[in-house]
């Protein structure tokens with residue numbers, strides 16, 4: 211929570227020496243509070259004051275970064291509900307693999323290479339959790355080295371044994387993994403290892419008191435990049451614990467619990483579907499890292515889609531620029547279609563046309579990022595808007611016919627559009643984009 | 655000194671209204687049981703903060719005719735029962751549905767046949783002991799033409815009828831009121847429009863205990879984030895004491911999620927989308943779960959596996 215000018219003033223030397231460039235310490239304090247000055251301008255400020263000010267300026271949930279080349283960051287969230295502002299950092303999705311798994315390398319390669327394009331963005335998995343199921347330090351370190359040869363993704367190293375963790379970290383040096391986990395019995399040793407290897411550290415405890423005690427020990431040992439595992443026993447418990455953690459951080463500015471949360475979706479799940487459901491809840495409700503125990507393309511695709519949706523800024527729909535798009539290198543005689551600049555709409559239509567292998571011109575109007583029916587209902591996708599786009603983007607200089615295909619859902623505007631575009635023929639296309647390929651086959 | 659963390663709890667001043675679907679013989683109907691939804695005094699499943707007297711429930715969606723245009727995985731899994739709405743409803747009840755949602759459609763020539771609609775509703779009521787939700791085709795005149803005879807024929811059963819929209823609610827509300835039914839008030843993803851419509855309906859003297867609210871469902875990947883946020887806002891308003899937002903919420907999940915390419919199309923899609931049948935079920939399930947987390951009291955689904963998965967999720971979320 212930021213300090214007020216008066217609170218800052220209390221921390222300054224109060225000598226009014228003017229070296230900061232301000233007439234008094236109080237004036238300087240006021241500028242600091244307004245973020246119009248830098249603390250470093252005062253040569254006499256004490257170490258203690260510096261720390262107090264830095265702590266006050268820190269975000270309520272610490273930003274933690276895992277990995278190097280394919281790194282991802284979580285935390286630094288500012289609201290409980292996405293409509294209050296937005297959620298900023300998508301939770302990282304990880305797959306857990308045991309160090310005893312003979313298929314370890316295949317699974318690593320699968321997660322490494324999995325990627326799906328959706329509304330113009332590439333959706334990927336973010337990490338691998340390698341578990342010391344063998345209980346043996348050498349096996350663990352060996353598995354980590356094997357996995358590392360297959361991927362640049364960050365690792366979550368899972369072992370309760372500081373010895374095994376040490377062996378693995380020696381292979382992982384410099385790759386910024388997450389050490390999972392410090393608990394009551396081993397927090398000093400785990401914190402020392404995380405510190406020595408520049409890793410972040412997860413702490414696990416069944417109660418919030420227990421978690422807070424652990425983070426205080428870890429920060430005292432010099433590890434700041436922490437992740438919390440409240441070890442929920444079931445779905446309702448996870449929802450309660452994650453909500454409480456988020457509220458404590460944001461509403462109470464409770465520092466000891468101001469860190470991202472890690473969720474193990476498979477714990478307590480009786481089937482792959484139940485695990486997917488737990489992961490879906492974790493995406494909506496406050497997890498920073500979500501570890502899966504099974505990999506199924508359909509499940510992962512659904513989860514990545516949910517994550518993309520929930521973490522979209524509510525003020526700004528994902529948009530494409532208005533303009534005349536060429537799909538499959540169209541010639542002047544090829545069909546002209548019109549749609550809105552909502553990314554989802556654009557990519558649904560463009561994807562179908564591309565998939566059909568048909569050349570076409572796709573005119574994208576400026577509809578403020580709204581879908582066809584939403585834009586139509588809001589008056590942002592009517593005959594006038596479309597006619598304007600035809601002119602602005604010089605459609606007539608690119609094509610040699612006067613036919614325009616409109617979305618089936620706005621069939622009602624065809625009369626108006628023929629008036630706005632004299633001499634043009636308005637054709638009503640299908641309602642759903644999936645039916646566009648069949649429709650284009652009939653085009654002559 | 656060990657830290658003691660104080661659990662942060664909100665002190666809510668309002669709660670969601672309780673709405674009862676269906677009437678047993680002692681209340682003038684023929685249903686085997688009544689289903690109560692609503693009553694929450696806290697955000698979804700936060701048992702540490704307030705009472706959640708009734709779990710959300712799952713309705714299975716059926717049609718008054720064979721659903722030619724539904725995705726193949728749905729037709730495969732239900733099979734021949736889809737040819738007869740009564741058999742379909744009976745099967746849904748056997749599979750554990752808590753409610754039946756019957757969607758009425760226009761006939762082959764595009765006309766609204768009210769008498770036939772009423773007969774189908776009667777047959778479905780006869781085939782199942784569950785409370786019923788009945789929706790019209792979604793066009794103002796057709797809805798009125800079909801839902802009025804339906805309300806009359808099902809008098810006393812306390813079915814929920816809809817959708818009531820701002821431009822088309824009077825006739826449906828009047829018919830529901832006269833025959834002891836509930837109505838579903840539907841608005842396009844907007845808090846103020848939802849409040850407004852609840853006010854208009856209650857101005858007709860429909861008791862608030864007989865109104866369900868449909869915030870408009872966007873499916874996973876197709877606008878779910880808008881629905882999710884408007885539901886969170888409606889629920890926060892309800893808990894903060896805003897009376898006109900305190901209706902239980904219903905989400906038509908199956909209809910929306912099975913309309914999308916991911917569920918409808920099995921071929922020519924990226925291999926990364928995974929198995930078609932499974933994808934359809936997961937798409938529907940994830941949509942339902944996310945909206946339950948945002949405050950849904952009733953979700954309607956199409957696939958039997960989704961029914962099972964969502965019900966077991968609700969059970970787990972109700973365990974405190």
Ligand code: B12
Nearest residue numbers: 549555580581582583584587588617639642643842872877
């Ligand atoms: C999400 C949503 C919103 C979001 C906006 C999302 C956005 N960025 O556009 C919000 C909440 C802001 C919103 C607001 C409103 N909405 Co709205 N909204 C929806 C919702 C749930 C989904 C829309 C969506 O994303 N669809 C997915 C996209 C991909 O679909 P699409 O653009 O139509 O594209 C498809 C087809 O049209 C086709 N296609 C597209 N282009 C082309 C081109 C050609 C040539 C062809 C052949 C085909 C084709 O392919 C695509 C895939 O099949 C729908 C209801 C629903 N479940 O569908 C209501 C809906 C569209 N909204 C509606 C309304 C009324 C409104 C409001 C006016 C409400 C109000 N009074 O405030 C406002 C208007 C906005 C404003 N005033 O600011 C109504 C429209 C009713 C109607 N028939 O006129 C709907 C249908 C809800 C309803 N049943 O009442 N909405």
Ligand code: SF4
Nearest residue numbers: 226227228230235252
């Ligand atoms: S330099 Fe420091 S001590 Fe001197 S006036 Fe500025 S704030 Fe005060």
